[in-house]
Amino acid sequence: MLLRVFALVLMLFINTxxxxxxxxxxxxxGVDCVSPVVVLDSATKVEGENSLKIVAVAPCRVTVGRFSGxxxxxFTLKTTAKIKAELETGVVVLETLxxxxxxxxxxRAMDQQIGPKTQWQKVFTRFFFKEKERPDEIFVNLIIxxxxxxxxxxxxxxxxxxxxMSEK
Numbered sequence: 204m205l206l207r208v209f210a211l212v213l214m215l216f217i218n219t220x221x222x223x224x225x226x227x228x229x230x231x232x233g234v235d236c237v238s239p240v241v242v243l244d245s246a247t248k249v250e251g252e253n254s255l256k257i258v259a260v261a262p263c264r265v266t267v268g269r270f271s272g273x274x275x276x277x278f279t280l281k282t283t284a285k286i287k288a289e290l291e292t293g294v295v296v297l298e299t300l301x302x303x304x305x306x307x308x309x310x311r312a313m314d315q316q317i318g319p320k321t322q323w324q325k326v327f328t329r330f331f332f333k334e335k336e337r338p339d340e341i342f343v344n345l346i347i348x349x350x351x352x353x354x355x356x357x358x359x360x361x362x363x364x365x366x367x368m369s370e371k
Contacts, residue, residue: 239263239347247354249285249323254356259347262293268343268358279363280330282310282343285356290319293349299328300342311346319349323356331365 244256257265267284282299295317299310308330315326332338343358 239265241265244354247287249356251356254287254354257345257347257353257355258351259353260350262348262350263346264298265345265347266342267345267355268341268360270341270343270360271339277334277365278332279365280332280338280341281327281361281363282330282359283325283327283361284343284345284358285323285325286317286321286345287323287354288317288319288321288351290347290349290351290353292319292351293347294318295353296346296348297326297328298344298346299330300344301330301338302340302342303336303338317353319351323354325357 238261239257239259241255241257243253245253247256248254255267259265280299280301282297284297286295286297288295297312297315301308301310310328310330312326312328315324317324317326341360343360345353345355347353
């Protein structure tokens with residue numbers, strides 16, 4: 204008898220719980236539900252056959268290059284890219300993100316921000332590796348602090364030897 208009463212109370216409780224109210228639904232029937240959208244653009248480029256065209260409707264970080272680490276022992280890593288922007292608001296910043304020994308470290312070209320309406324401009328970051336510092340992975344990112352369209356082309360990573368104490 205006690206079990207039947209408990210089952211009845213449990214059924215009443217379950218039936219009185221209201222369903223969650225949906226506040227937004229996206230069927231994702233096209234790429235317009237994704238931000239940012241990244242496509243190849245053969246019409247707007249600096250070199251080669253294409254550039255990457257990024258359309259962002261909100262601030263975001265886009266990885267435009269990913270490389271396995273190599274021996275950068277006592278070297279400077281210089282990342283360059285050519286960027287063009289047609290933003291409604293905000294700026295674009297080039298970032299080099301390095302994964303090393305389980306941690307993430309970054310270098311950003313904050314002094315070379317790309318403004319809302321900018322033609323092709325070459326920007327760079329530098330990352331210094333001391334002796335026995337070796338990256339596991341290197342990511343080249345664009346930080347888009349606004350909304351609109353950004354193009355990136357001619358991404359290059361260079362390795363420059365740091366001077367030794369005897370060379371200074």
